[in-house]
Amino acid sequence: MLVLNKVHHIAIICSNYQKSKRFYTEILGLEVLQEVYREERNSFKLDLALNGTYIVELFSFPNPPQRSSRPEACGLRHLAFEVDDIEETRDFLIQNNIFSEIIRIDEYTGKQFFFIADPDDLPIEFYEF
Template sequence: MRLATIHHIALICSDYERSKRFYTEILGFRPIREQYRAERRSYKLDLEADGGIQLELFSFENPPKRPSYPEACGLRHLALAVDNLDEAIAYLRQHGIDPEPVRVDEATGKRFTFFQDPDELPIELYEN
């Protein structure tokens, strides 16, 4: 099997409207399609960002909390590439988000930082 690319990343949120605003208004993802699935009492929102990055945002009633931060088994964090880390950090701060101190990847020499989505999912910004 030869994989071409990652098609999408799926996230479950605790507050659909809050997460929808975060991913669209702050991170700049564009809605592709949104549907309410009445039988599940659940929303599904397909989002896209530049570079073909796609996220699926799901809402479910009372989803379980993440067991630990950030070392739970499973998805550790979502990493997004930016061209200018300093500009991205300034933008996040303008929107009330205070990222962690900038670190340097020992293997590549590239700078990166972390912040959290509304459900405390760790998100990494990695400078190209």
């Protein structure tokens, strides 16, 4: 049987590197571990951590094709973050001009959650602990 330890990271290709870098670091608060420019690919790679744990690789590539994410497109559905206070999280995002969907209740767990979109319309979920 295959034994997996944990999710190592999630890779995201963005259309506007500076805009996405700002969103993931200044709005979501992810920590920069390493940033490199790969000249041969005309591409930045930004390694980001949450609470010291490496979780996201943010890439830039020249003219990446658009990927449909809504309505419910096939493929990776969304990136989800666990939070302690769902209303405080939503209020913070709204104060930073991030459109936030209404808070909903997970019908199976009874927990609250809501969605936003990153600069490339990737759905991001916030789920109460």
